[in-house]
Amino acid sequence: MEIREMQQKVYENKLKHGFNTTNVPLEFCLLEGELSEAFEAWIKKHDNMAEELADVGIYLMGLAEIVGVDLQTEIERKMAINEKREYVMVNGVLVKKGSRDDINVQKN
Numbered sequence: 001m002e003i004r005e006m007q008q009k010v011y012e013n014k015l016k017h018g019f020n021t022t023n024v025p026l027e028f029c030l031l032e033g034e035l036s037e038a039f040e041a042w043i044k045k046h047d048n049m050a051e052e053l054a055d056v057g058i059y060l061m062g063l064a065e066i067v068g069v070d071l072q073t074e075i076e077r078k079m080a081i082n083e084k085r086e087y088v089m090v091n092g093v094l095v096k097k098g099s100r101d102d103i104n105v106q107k108n
């Protein structure tokens with residue numbers, strides 16, 4: 001199943017159960033909550049981390065569908081950009097080549 005199909009199924013499930021599909025700020029908060037749950041599971045070594053990461057993906061796909069974003073297209077587009085990016089080490093941190101952080105170091 002492709003991501004765009006999954007996000008439609010997530011949205012249909014929200015409708016089926018009467019979950020929120022209109023309050024975008026709430027969906028961002030719920031998504032953040034799922035990420036926090038995944039982090040807590042990881043940091044406390046609970047056995048539900050994978051399930052919480054799945055919740056993050058599900059909430060992300062639901063949010064994308066609510067706001068009309070084809071997440072599959074956008075992920076593929078952004079991954080192509082990221083793959084072509086070049087990075088340089090600045091003060092022990094990788095920064096995008098040509099970015100403000102990179103240029104500021106070159107000036108100094």
Ligand SMILES: [Mg+2]
Binds near residue numbers: 034
């Ligand atoms: Mg959860």
